[in-house]
Amino acid sequence: MQVTNPPSITSQELLLLAQQAQGQIHHLYLHWTAGRYHQYFDDYHLNVDEDGQVYRTCDSLTQRKAHTYKRNSGSVGIALCCGLDASWNATLPSFGTTPPTAKQLQSMAWIVAIICSALGLPINSDTVMTHGEAAYRDGYGPGSGDPETRWDLFWVRDELGQFHQGGVFLRELARQFSTRLVPTKRSSAPQNAPTQEAPLQVPLFME
Numbered sequence: 001m002q003v004t005n006p007p008s009i010t011s012q013e014l015l016l017l018a019q020q021a022q023g024q025i026h027h028l029y030l031h032w033t034a035g036r037y038h039q040y041f042d043d044y045h046l047n048v049d050e051d052g053q054v055y056r057t058c059d060s061l062t063q064r065k066a067h068t069y070k071r072n073s074g075s076v077g078i079a080l081c082c083g084l085d086a087s088w089n090a091t092l093p094s095f096g097t098t099p100p101t102a103k104q105l106q107s108m109a110w111i112v113a114i115i116c117s118a119l120g121l122p123i124n125s126d127t128v129m130t131h132g133e134a135a136y137r138d139g140y141g142p143g144s145g146d147p148e149t150r151w152d153l154f155w156v157r158d159e160l161g162q163f164h165q166g167g168v169f170l171r172e173l174a175r176q177f178s179t180r181l182v183p184t185k186r187s188s189a190p191q192n193a194p195t196q197e198a199p200l201q202v203p204l205f206m207e
Helices: 011-019 100-119 131-138 166-178
Strands: 028-031 046-048 054-056 075-079 126-130 155-157 163-165
Touching: 011 054, 011 100, 028 155, 046 100, 075 100, 100 126, 100 166, 126 131, 126 166, 131 155, 131 166, 155 166, 163 166
Parallel strands: 028 075, 028 126, 046 075
Antiparallel strands: 046 054, 155 163
């Protein structure tokens, strides 16, 4: 369902939200809304607008959302606000009148990096999938002939306009970003003080 004026969320707030879901989230699914920029939908936990700003459309990441057919338990749905009129013919896809922007793709990769780092999840094709990849595995993706075919982010374009397999591109970018998530330096603790893991430093989505 479309919602208006959802709250934006910072990368640090997302990190805290993810840490609260430890042990309960096992998969991330990456979508587009098939709508316009600046339109947000609460079928997903997070919406990413044209400029890369991230909006929260959930109470917690453990809230069940209807984002991915038969894959909604223990998962987070993340959507780019784009994809209106997108279509796929026999050769290459058309991303329609509101294609995914470079800033959206970068923010999505940051989201993946932050959530997976917070939860201790590997960034691979079993834990992080585009909706197009999940649909392909489940029989309603590209080439299936299913009238409800889904191919969200099966392909994406980079800043130079080159086509890439969406899942491969986003996971690799997320892995690169995850190397920049480092523990915050702590001052030396008193001897015999209980040890705690240092919190992660996370950058802003819109650097």
